[in-house]
Amino acid sequence: MKPFVLLATRAEDVPADEEYALFLRYTGLDERDLMRVRLEADPMPRFDLDRISGIFVGGGPFNASDADETKSAVQHRVEAEFEALLDEVVARDFPFLGACYGIGTLGAHQGALIDRTYPEPISVVPVTLTEDGASDPLLEDLPREFDAFVGHKEAITVLPSSATLLASSPNCPVQMFKVRRNVYATQFHPELDVDGITTRIHAYAGYGYFAADELELTLAAVRRASVSHPSRMLRTFVERYAR
Structure with missing residues (x-):
């Protein structure tokens, strides 16, 4: 089988390694069959899309709406690398599934308005599918x-x-969208389970997702x-696109 690729941007080793483990699981x-590239550490390689099955993008610290x-x-x-990659991905309608930061990359590439109007604290929310x-x-x-599971400053x-x-x-009106037939992005985290999000809550306690005295409340919110x-959908993505 041609491998899939996970493009990651987490600089902290513990949540970065756990994110990869969750995508594997x-x-x-x-x-x-799942090659990880940590973009915070190294430039994005030039991918020959004919030699891979599909691309996943994990979450991360970057926000598309940050001032330049x-x-x-x-x-x-990283933003310039994603812009170039998505030029080819969208033109070829190549299998792509971006989670959280991935929705920012694809949204920015397509000209979406991304701002701080619809943030969601780290929590569990009901997601409803459109027709x-x-x-x-x-x-x-x-x-x-x-x-x-969600947790984002922009949307x-x-x-x-x-x-x-x-x-x-x-x-948050846009939790998931697609471009053409095979290019997807989610605001929520399809890869997370309660242990994974607990790790991230502790790892990013000082990153502005919640106040210093709200750690226990945040942990309770993801367990409710x-x-x-x-x-x-991760397993379905692989089943649909593995080649």
């Missing part, structure tokens, strides 16, 4: 409404005409409901 792939003058040199590099989402083959194993406020809205939540459905 819920895709059903082994390390030979506040972005680090690494963030500017297009309910009929999409990537989501066929999911119920019309399901719980998912898409206005989708471009090139995008099809697939899912929303009460406080069982989250099991979103990860199914």
Whole structure:
């Protein structure tokens, strides 16, 4: 099988390694078939899309809506690399699934309005599929409404005409969309389970996602409901696109 690729941007080793382990677990792939590239450490390699099956993008610390003058040199590099990659991905309608930071990369590439209007604290939220989402083959194993883990400072406020809205939540109108037939992005985290998000809560306690005295409240918020459905789309993505 041609491998899949996970593009990651987490600088902290513990959550970065756990993110990779979660993608391995819920895709059903082994390390030979899921190549990880840590973009915060090294430039993105030039991918020959004919030699891989698909691309995943994990979450990370970068925000597309950050002012240019506040972005680090690494963030500017990573954004330029994604812009070039997505030129080819979208033109070829190549299998792509971006989670959290991935929705910012694809949204920015397509000209979406991304700002701080619809942030969501680290928590579990109900996600509802649109009519297009309910009929999409990537989501066929999911119920019309399901719980998912979220935690983001920015979100898409206005989708471009090139995008099809697939899912929303009460406080974030764009939880998932696609471009063409095979290029997907989610605001929620399909790869996470409660242990994984607990690791991230501790790792990013000082990153502005919650106040210093809200650690226990945040931990309780992600335990209030069982989250099991979103990860199914990772296995479905692999089953659809492995070649």
